[in-house]
Amino acid sequence: MQCAFALGTAGFGSSRMLFTKEVAMSTTRLFRIPAHCFASLALLISFVAALQGRAQNSTPSQAPAQQPDQAAPESGGPAADAGSIALPKKKEKEDVPPPAPAAPKFKNPEGAGEYSLRVDVPEVTVDVGVLLEKTGQFVPNLKPSNFRLYEDGVEQKVTGFKRVEAPITALLLCEFASTSYYFVYDMRNATWAFAQQLRPQDYVALMTFDMRTRIVSDFTQDKRQLYDALNSLMIPGFSERNLFDALYEAEDRLSRIEGRKYIVLIASGRDTMSRITLDKIYQKVKNTRDITIFTVSTGGALRAMTEGTSNSWTAQMRDIDYLQADNEMKTFAKMTGGMSFFPRFSAEMPEIFADINKNIRSKYELIYHPSNPKQDGTYRKLRVELVDEEGHPLRMQDEKHKPLKYDIIARDGYRAHQEVE
DSSP states (O other): OEEEEEEEEETTTEEEEEEEEEOOOBTTBOOOOOHHHHHHHHHHHHHHHHHHHHHHHHSOOOOOOOOOOOSOOTTOOOTTOOGGGOOOOOOOOOOOOOOOOOOOOOOOOTTOOOOOOOOOOOOEEEEEEEEETTTOOBOOOOOGGGEEEEETTEEEOEEEEEEEOOOOEEEEEEEOOSSOHHHHHHHHHHHHHHHHTOOTTOEEEEEEESSSEEEEEEEESOHHHHHHHHHTOOSOOOSOOOHHHHHHHHHHHHTTSOSOEEEEEEEOOOOSSOSSOHHHHHHHHHHOOSEEEEEEEOOHHHHHHHTTSOOOHHHHHHHHHHHHHHHHHHHHHHHHTOOEEOOSSGGGHHHHHHHHHHHHHOEEEEEEOOSOOOOBOOEEEEEEEEBOTTSSBOOEEOTTOOEEOEEEEOOSEEEOOBOOO
């Protein structure tokens, strides 16, 4: 017996096997195939089958390459990112202001219509100066309880109180007429003395008058400009003195400026040809707010030398005119809470203007709401008193316990606003 096997393989994709079995037997005799040949044959077949399965698993079919999605996601992020790692782009928050609080709702009673109520409460400010009668010094350290304020005889409640010391706004109103050298000389000395008391923050203007008014220097803080204006006053033009017209114009001009203003009137006090009467100028002074007038008389030395020296009718009428002029100057100052001075010698000027400077810069300011709220345009008279803690009139003493007299400087009254219908 002969048993032969041939096996060939070509690659992993195909196999070829040659199996030859030759059996030689006689017609008269039976041959058997050994069992171990069939076992080897079964082992070989299973080995070839294993090789074919391995070849098929090691050569997989090539799938087409997947192209990445290049489109940017709708939620933002990098253009090449895809899948779960793409981060959404945050939207920028707009600055939205917080909502306004809801307006409070008011419910009117049934049957009541819609209406609004407006109440105008008038307020009055009174500047008060307290000066010692002998020295003219300002009295400090007074309290609100030391002041009592009356309007038309009715005591008012003071709601505001403070001491005021601030720069000033002043107009020098000077008589510059061709009358006598003594009057012009006194006027120039008085104006020069006032200019020396000024501080850098003060505003001052110079206006002169004879038959007409003339603004020599507008408001300025430069003393040199004021001195140049004084030096330009050389020769007066007219002998007429229209005091009432000039004061009326000065009040009208200053009323357009806000705040407290002052007029320093340096004149003889006589008026010769004004169109404005004495009653009208008094009314103007009363009705103009926030303007205080200080008056300084000129020609005192000449008047002292000539008064009562002649029995002529013209000399007596001249003396009467000057007495009337002095009374007018006092009234202008008293109505507005100012002071009046009647010097005879030029050496008195520095002291006079030092007192004016103290009075202007140092004041007590009282504020109150009138008990009479009517806006009827009437004139209300004012009165200020000083009292002690017990309500008695205030008494002052010096270091030697001697009584000191003092002056209370405040305006006589004010005119209430006229309600417009």
